Amino acid sequence: MTNLEFTSSSQQPNAQARDTVRVDLGARSYDILIGADLLRQAGSYIAPLLPRPKTVIVTDTNVAEAHLKTLQSALDGAGIDHASYLVPAGEASKNLSQLEKLCDWLLSQKIEREDCILALGGGVIGDLTGFAASILRRGTRFIQIPTTLLAQVDSSIGGKTAVNASLGKNLIGAFHQPDLVLADMDVLKTLPPRELRAGYAEIVKYGALSDLGFFDWLEANGEKVLALDTQSVAYAVAQSCRAKAAIVARDEREAGERALLNLGHTFGHAFEKITGYGEALLHGEAVAYGMVLAFAFSAHRGECDPQDAQRLRAHLEACGLPASMAQVGNGVFGVDALLDAMGQDKKVKAGKMRFILARALGDTYIADDVSAQALHPFLIAQGAHA
Ligand SMILES: NC(=O)c1ccc[n+]([C@@H]2O[C@H](COP(=O)([O-])OP(=O)(O)OC[C@H]3O[C@@H](n4cnc5c(N)ncnc54)[C@H](O)[C@@H]3O)[C@@H](O)[C@H]2O)c1
Ligand SMILES: [Zn+2]
Numbered sequence: 240m241t242n243l244e245f246t247s248s249s250q251q252p253n254a255q256a257r258d259t260v261r262v263d264l265g266a267r268s269y270d271i272l273i274g275a276d277l278l279r280q281a282g283s284y285i286a287p288l289l290p291r292p293k294t295v296i297v298t299d300t301n302v303a304e305a306h307l308k309t310l311q312s313a314l315d316g317a318g319i320d321h322a323s324y325l326v327p328a329g330e331a332s333k334n335l336s337q338l339e340k341l342c343d344w345l346l347s348q349k350i351e352r353e354d355c356i357l358a359l360g361g362g363v364i365g366d367l368t369g370f371a372a373s374i375l376r377r378g379t380r381f382i383q384i385p386t387t388l389l390a391q392v393d394s395s396i397g398g399k400t401a402v403n404a405s406l407g408k409n410l411i412g413a414f415h416q417p418d419l420v421l422a423d424m425d426v427l428k429t430l431p432p433r434e435l436r437a438g439y440a441e442i443v444k445y446g447a448l449s450d451l452g453f454f455d456w457l458e459a460n461g462e463k464v465l466a467l468d469t470q471s472v473a474y475a476v477a478q479s480c481r482a483k484a485a486i487v488a489r490d491e492r493e494a495g496e497r498a499l500l501n502l503g504h505t506f507g508h509a510f511e512k513i514t515g516y517g518e519a520l521l522h523g524e525a526v527a528y529g530m531v532l533a534f535a536f537s538a539h540r541g542e543c544d545p546q547d548a549q550r551l552r553a554h555l556e557a558c559g560l561p562a563s564m565a566q567v568g569n570g571v572f573g574v575d576a577l578l579d580a581m582g583q584d585k586k587v588k589a590g591k592m593r594f595i596l597a598r599a600l601g602d603t604y605i606a607d608d609v610s611a612q613a614l615h616p617f618l619i620a621q622g623a624h625a
Contacts (some may be wrong), residue, residue, distance in 0.1 A: 258473060260480040262396060263488040267416045271396060271480045277423035277467050278309050280383065282317025285382060288418055290353040292590045293320040294389040295345065298359040299328040302386050305429040310359055310384070321357075322348055326364065330516060333363050333402045336409065341371045347380075355380045355418060358557040361387035361434075362394035362522075368414070369400030373415030380552035387430055387524055388438025388472075390423040392445075397487040397497075408508075408516065409584070414492060424469050432465075436559050437523025439465060440503075442475050442529070443558075447481040447530055447551055448502045453478050458554050459504030465558060496610055498605050503529030504596040510578035514568040520561075527560035527569050532621065536609075537597040539617050545576045564622035575621040 257274035272284060282620065285294065298307055301324050314321045324344050326332045340479065350356065358368035359379055365383050371379035382397035401412025439461070446454030456478075459462070463471035483500065490497040507522070507529030514520040529550045537543035556562035564570060581592055592614075596606045619625055 251382075252431050256432055258477040259499065260484050260621075261357060262416070262484040264416060264491060267398075269416060269418055269419040269420065271422060271484070273391075273422045273424070273473055273480065275299045275473070277421050278302050278426055279313055279339060281310055281313040281384065281421060282315075282319060284419065284421060285314070285355070285357070286317045286319060288380075288382070289319065290351075292318050293330050294319055294325040294352060294355055294357055295348050296357045296359055297326065297341065297364060297371075299326050299332065299361075299364050300322065301328040302360045302364070302410075303561055306359065306386060306426055314316065318616040326367065327445060328363075330403070335402055335404075338371055338402050341367065342375055345371060345375055347579055350375065350379060352376045353378050355382050357382050358383060358395075358417075359384045359389045360386055361385065364406070365390055365395050366401050366409070367398075369398075369411050369415055369417065370402055373400055373413040378415065380418045383417045385420065385422055386426045388427055388435050388476075389441055391427075392438060393441045393500075395420050395422070395485050396480055396494055400490065414539065418564070420480075421482075422465070422475050427467055427472065433521065434523075435465060435467075435608070437521040437527075438525035440555065441556055442479050443551075443555060444500075444502050444526060445479045445532060446504045446595070447534070447600055448482075448595070448603045450482060453482075453598070454551075454554075454600050461554065461558055463506075485549045495605075498593065499595055499603055501593075502603055503527070503531075503533050505529070505581055505594050506532040510567050510572070512580045512583075513572060513576055519568045524561050524567070527555045527561065528564070531555060531562050533595060534597050534600075535621065536594070536614070536617055539620075540613075541597070543599060547597070550600060570622075572623050574615055574618045574625060577618055577623055578614060581614070582611070 260271040308625035346513050356372050372379045385391040385395035398414045398416035399428050400415050401409035404410040446457050460471050464475045486497055503526045511520055511525045534548035534551050538545040538548040552562045561567045591607050592609050594606045594609045595603050598605045
């Protein structure tokens with residue numbers, strides 16, 4: 240899985256700035272490179288994957304301002320011809336009309352199936368570009384260069400790509416794996432702190448879901464990760480990628496186990512939906528509070544030690560993430576609106592709500608037996624209005 244030996248998941252790695260995590264998917268396998276200064280050296284990583292010295296970069300307006308020149312110079316240095324396409328920053332760009340414009344532009348650039356499109360940005364750029372790559376000429380290659388912490392630990396890995404539909408988020412998409420992921424720790428330095436914290440929530444997710452040792456490590460080192468200490472953040476990203484890569488390798492299309500990655504998401508999506516998928520509540524913030532609820536509900540069902548639920552809540556709160564309903568949006572949520580939003584979640588199977596619940600920190604499972612009747616009093620006790 241990795242070319243770097245870690246002593247154990249709960250210890251700081253040996254001093255080394257670069258790590259490789261392999262996503263094992265047979266003919267569709269690829270590497271995630273994690274380390275400092277990767278963008279400046281991107282030319283040497285990308286060149287061997289190109290059939291001819293030509294590529295295109297898709298990015299958003301914010302990322303372009305901070306990092307596009309670095310990537311363009313890296314490609315120049317490797318003798319790779321390139322053109323760039325800028326999408327307005329923000330979730331609103333993940334739609335069908337942007338997709339169509341992007342595909343037209345890619346065709347106008349004469350991108351062939353064997354060429355490799357570069358997605359430079361957060362999850363919005365990765366999802367939009369990945370989906371465009373999946374349908375362009377019935378499938379074109381692409382490389383993820385994730386620039387948000389969330390994209391580095393989650394959206395750039397695993398091959399889910401999509402745009403939003405008017406009826407809901409990520410409803411039009413495809414599975415399409417990238418050929419390489421380049422996760423540069425240095426690009427995170429320009430990320431707004433709130434976006435960084437939101438991405439950190441997804442890192443905590445990997446510990447809470449299956450790795451108590453990693454959760455212990457995060458409790459001790461989370462502050463250093465959020466301060467972007469290179470070694471700490473690289474270790475946290477690598478551990479997260481290892482966890483996701485292992486699950487994706489066993490269950491690429493979410494027939495079973497991959498659903499565990501949705502820990503905190505059924506609850507979280509309900510709050511995102513009600514607050515309008517915007518600035519009021521970022522996805523990672525919703526996931527943070529969603530995980531708090533998943534553990535609290537598991538404790539309420541008598542399946543998990545309340546002290547584990549409390550430990551998770553305390554760590555997220557210490558990291559500046561919402562850990563109570565009062566800290567989410569304007570803090571006012573009706574129980575019926577929440578239940579309604581949960582019932583419409585993509586993870587609903589045959590009318591039954593699907594939740595990831597916990598037996599302990601690091602030990603979670605898929606529960607298909609959760610009813611609205613059981614959730615109702617629990618949500619009221621957590622602060623929802625009757
Ligand atoms: N495909 C998957 O498996 C998967 C998983 C999780 C989330 N997602 C999707 O990811 C999206 C969210 O991703 P996100 O949180 O990265 O959002 P994003 O791409 O919108 O990035 C957040 C903000 O940060 C800016 N930004 C990005 N990198 C920056 C940098 N280095 N410096 C300064 N600013 C920077 C962006 O312009 C944007 O304003 C959602 O659409 C979600 O559905 C997909
Ligand atoms: Zn998520």
